[in-house]
Amino acid sequence: MNEAPREPARRTPLYLKVAADLRTAIAAGEYGSGARLPAEDELARRYQVSRGTVRQALAALRTDGLITSRRGTRRVVLGGGPREDGGVAELRSFTRWARSLGKEPGGRTVSVDRGEAGAEEAEQLRVEAGAPVHRVLRLRTLSGAPVMVERTTYPEPVGELVAAMPLDTVSYSEQLAVHGVLFTDAHHTIDIAPADADDARLLGCRAGEALLRERRRSTDPAGVPVEWSQDRYLPGTVAFTVHTTAASALGRRIGP
Secondary structure: OOOOOOOOOOOOOHHHHHHHHHHHHHHOOOOOOOOEOOOHHHHHHHHOOOHHHHHHHHHHHHHOOOEOOOOOOOOEEOOOOOOOOOHHHHHHOHHHHHHHOOOOEEEEEEEEEEEEOOHHHHHHHOOOOOOEEEEEEEEEEEOOEEEEEEEEEEEHHHHHHHHOOOOOOOOHHHHHHHOOOOOOEEEEEEEEEEOOHHHHHHHOOOOOOEEEEEEEEEEOOOOOEEEEEEEEEOOOOEEEEEEOOOOOEEEEEEOO
16 A cells, blocks of 8 residues: 655656647647647657657647657647547546646556566566566545545556555556557547445445446557556446548547
8 A cells, every 4th residue: 555655756758748739729720720830850840859759748738638649650639639539549647637627637546566467467567477567446536526436556667656645546547648648549448347445345235236347458559459458437427429431530428
């Protein structure tokens, strides 16, 4: 259990500054929907940074749903802001999704434990069975109301960063981005699972009650897994929608 977390000293990485500037330019209409961003080497010269820094900045914009992601070609702007349905990035980020609805996201870390990866964790995180991992149990709220219990397993390097964060940290992903850990892609499986004792205690439901479960593996721009999570939602609080288009998206909404 993380009883005495500390806030790590840090400064804003260069790639976040580049991403913020490009995000502002897109929002201001300098690059309209369908327009191509400058090439990586041109952006590197403009901002006086390495191409690696530019790639990280572009990965952040991709996570926000602002640009396409094909490496080796000039990125195409998808729109002036996050898609209305929230997209896959919003599904991964509970905090962003809640704020987009005008709700106040909340989080309370119940436990942070370091252990050895089990068979499923090893498969999902692509580590050896028995490799060190960090497991986090959190209660997530919308405007103070319990909505979801989050169980996330992180590989050792990412888990160490999470373990150092305050227990009331609302968004791990936002804080991890400061350290250069980006969540770019995610694979989701949605089904039903019975509430266990922790679910019942934290959500105020009955043990054995059917909960909506979302299992998620997130990867960084290089395709390396950075988290394996199982989120369980109270019935009637959240529904998932799928839009099948040329750029398919999966998003949340309030209610059934």
